[in-house]
Amino acid sequence: MTLKNKVAIVGADETDEIGFVPNMTPIMMHAQAARNALRDAGIAKSEVDGVFTCGVGPMASTQLCEYLGIIPKYTDSTQIGGSSFVVHVEHAAAAIAAGICNVALITHGETGASGRLRRGPRGMGGMFDASMPSAQFEMPFGVGGPPGVYSMCAMRHMHQYGTTSEHLAEIAVATRKWAQLNPRAFMRDPLTIDDVLSSRYVAYPFHIYDCCLVTDAGGAIVVVGADRAREMKKKPVWVLGSGEASTHQSILGMPDITQTPARYSGKAAFEMAGVTHKDIDVVEVYDSFTYTALVTLEELGFCEKGEGGPFVSGQRTAPGGDFPMNTNGGGLSYTHPGMYGMFILIEAVRQLRGECGERQVKDAKLALVNGTGGMLSATGTLILGTD
Amino acid sequence: MTTEMQKPIPYPSPETQPFWDGCKRHELTLPYCTKCDAFFFYPRQFCPTCFSWDIEWRQCSGKGTLHTFAIQYRPQMPGFTPPYITAVVQLDEGPRMMTNLVGIEPMPENVYCDMRVEVQWEDVNDEITLPLFKPAAS
Known part of the structure; x- marks a missing residue:
C-alpha cells in the first residue's frame, strides 16, 4: 500500500494573534x-x-x-x-x-x-x-498519583453497583495463585481474602493488596508482516483485532467515573477480529489495582456493567477457574515497573505458543490483551490468535 | 503553617481567572454555555460539548452531593497530612469538581457517596481561595 494521493490538507490557520501574546497559555x-x-x-x-x-x-x-x-x-x-x-x-x-x-x-x-x-x-x-x-x-486538593485517583473511581463503582472489598480481594487472591505457578513472580506467598481485607489501607477503599507492585522490569515485542511471519520458526501470533480509545486525562474529565475507554477499544477489537467473548481462551488485562481489572472486564463486555464483582467471585479467574486471567501473576504479584502493558502482551504470546509450563491454559488459541494508561484514561485492546 | 505553605497552589490562567476571582469573593462562579444552556467545568474559553465560544460566567449555589471520594492514607502531594479526604463533588448545577471534604473525621464509617455537601472557603493567601466542601447543615 502507498500513501500517495490518500489524503489532502483541507484546512489551515493560525491563532488570532501571533508574536507577543501574554494573555494566552x-x-x-x-x-x-x-x-x-x-x-x-x-x-x-x-x-x-x-x-x-x-x-x-x-x-x-x-x-x-x-x-x-x-x-x-x-x-x-x-x-x-x-x-x-x-x-x-x-x-x-x-x-x-x-x-x-x-x-x-x-x-x-x-x-x-x-x-x-x-x-x-x-x-x-x-x-x-x-x-x-x-x-x-486537582493538585491543590492533594490529588496526584494513581492510588489516590483509582480509589475514588472504585468508591463510586462500589456505591453505584454494590461492588465490595471482598469482590476486589477475589482478584488479588486469584492473581496470586497464578503467581505461585510462575517461578519468576515477585510475590509468591499464599494470600487469602482475609489477608487482603485485614491489610492496611493505602487509599480507602484500597488495601495494600489491592495495589500493584513497584518493580524493575523490561520487555520487548517484534512485529512483522504476514508473509514474513509465516517464515518464522515459532508459530506466529496474529493480531486479529485491535482498538484504541481515550476518554479523559484526569478524573475531572471522566464522562462517567465508573467507566473506562475499554468499552470503545474493546468493541473495536472484537469487531475487527470477528470473534465473540465466548471464543476467548485467556484474558490478560492491566491490573494496576484490583479494581482496574474488575472494571475492565465490564467495559470489555465480558459481563454486564456493574456485574464485575459477582463475575469474579468464587475464584473464577484463578487457576482451574473457567475464566483464566492474568496468568503470569499480574501487576499485582508478578511485576509492575510503572508502565506494565508490555508484560500482558508477552504473557499472551507465551500462552498462545504454549510456553507457560505449570500455568499453561490448555489449548489456548485466542487471547485478549487490554492495556490501561494514565488515570483509567487511555486503553488499547488486542485480540491475538494462532493458526 | 509550614506544611500548609508547601501545598501546591493554583496559578490562574487567563481562561480560569474569573473562577478564581469568584473564589476570592467567596462565590462559586462557573463558566456557562449559552448554546447548551448548561454549566461546565473546568473552565475553558469554549464549551467542550458543542465547541461554542459564547461563554458566560454565572454563580452557583455552592451546594451539591459527594459523587465519590477516597481517604488518602499516603500523601499524594506535598503539604498534605494523611489521612485526608479527596472528593469529587457533583454540584446541584451539574458539573463535577475536585475538592477536599473537611469538617468531618476522615474515617470510612463517616463518609458515603451522595451525601449532601456545601462549599467552605479556605483563604490560602491574598490571591487564592480554595473551594473546599463540608457536610451540609441539615
Missing part, C-alpha cells in the same frame, strides 16, 4: 488554532477523530483531547522537536489510509516569548506547567 493556543483551522476547512469539531500533537504535557494528545472534548479513535503524541508536526501529517495519512480515522487534527501552540512571564512552575514538556488543568483543579 500554550494549550489555549492549541484550541484557538484548532477552531480557526476547522473553520477554514468547514469541518465541525465533532467530526475530528484523529488528534496529533505534542508540547502540552507528557500525554499531550490525551490532554488535548480532554481539553477540546474529543473522544479520538487515533492519537499521536510523537515528540521529535521542530519536525514533529511535519511527521504528524504522514502519521495522519497512514492512519487515514488504513481506515483508522477520518478527520485528523494537528495542533501546535507555544509561548516562547511571553511564557517566561507566567508565574508558577513549568518545564518537562508541560509536565509541571502550572497553567495545565490538573495543576489548577
Whole structure:
C-alpha cells in the first residue's frame, strides 16, 4: 500500500494573534488554532477523530483531547522537536489510509516569548506547567498519583453497583495463585481474602493488596508482516483485532467515573477480529489495582456493567477457574515497573505458543490483551490468535 | 503553617481567572454555555460539548452531593497530612469538581457517596481561595 494521493490538507490557520501574546497559555493556543483551522476547512469539531500533537504535557494528545472534548479513535503524541508536526501529517495519512480515522487534527501552540512571564512552575514538556488543568483543579486538593485517583473511581463503582472489598480481594487472591505457578513472580506467598481485607489501607477503599507492585522490569515485542511471519520458526501470533480509545486525562474529565475507554477499544477489537467473548481462551488485562481489572472486564463486555464483582467471585479467574486471567501473576504479584502493558502482551504470546509450563491454559488459541494508561484514561485492546 | 505553605497552589490562567476571582469573593462562579444552556467545568474559553465560544460566567449555589471520594492514607502531594479526604463533588448545577471534604473525621464509617455537601472557603493567601466542601447543615 502507498500513501500517495490518500489524503489532502483541507484546512489551515493560525491563532488570532501571533508574536507577543501574554494573555494566552500554550494549550489555549492549541484550541484557538484548532477552531480557526476547522473553520477554514468547514469541518465541525465533532467530526475530528484523529488528534496529533505534542508540547502540552507528557500525554499531550490525551490532554488535548480532554481539553477540546474529543473522544479520538487515533492519537499521536510523537515528540521529535521542530519536525514533529511535519511527521504528524504522514502519521495522519497512514492512519487515514488504513481506515483508522477520518478527520485528523494537528495542533501546535507555544509561548516562547511571553511564557517566561507566567508565574508558577513549568518545564518537562508541560509536565509541571502550572497553567495545565490538573495543576489548577486537582493538585491543590492533594490529588496526584494513581492510588489516590483509582480509589475514588472504585468508591463510586462500589456505591453505584454494590461492588465490595471482598469482590476486589477475589482478584488479588486469584492473581496470586497464578503467581505461585510462575517461578519468576515477585510475590509468591499464599494470600487469602482475609489477608487482603485485614491489610492496611493505602487509599480507602484500597488495601495494600489491592495495589500493584513497584518493580524493575523490561520487555520487548517484534512485529512483522504476514508473509514474513509465516517464515518464522515459532508459530506466529496474529493480531486479529485491535482498538484504541481515550476518554479523559484526569478524573475531572471522566464522562462517567465508573467507566473506562475499554468499552470503545474493546468493541473495536472484537469487531475487527470477528470473534465473540465466548471464543476467548485467556484474558490478560492491566491490573494496576484490583479494581482496574474488575472494571475492565465490564467495559470489555465480558459481563454486564456493574456485574464485575459477582463475575469474579468464587475464584473464577484463578487457576482451574473457567475464566483464566492474568496468568503470569499480574501487576499485582508478578511485576509492575510503572508502565506494565508490555508484560500482558508477552504473557499472551507465551500462552498462545504454549510456553507457560505449570500455568499453561490448555489449548489456548485466542487471547485478549487490554492495556490501561494514565488515570483509567487511555486503553488499547488486542485480540491475538494462532493458526 | 509550614506544611500548609508547601501545598501546591493554583496559578490562574487567563481562561480560569474569573473562577478564581469568584473564589476570592467567596462565590462559586462557573463558566456557562449559552448554546447548551448548561454549566461546565473546568473552565475553558469554549464549551467542550458543542465547541461554542459564547461563554458566560454565572454563580452557583455552592451546594451539591459527594459523587465519590477516597481517604488518602499516603500523601499524594506535598503539604498534605494523611489521612485526608479527596472528593469529587457533583454540584446541584451539574458539573463535577475536585475538592477536599473537611469538617468531618476522615474515617470510612463517616463518609458515603451522595451525601449532601456545601462549599467552605479556605483563604490560602491574598490571591487564592480554595473551594473546599463540608457536610451540609441539615
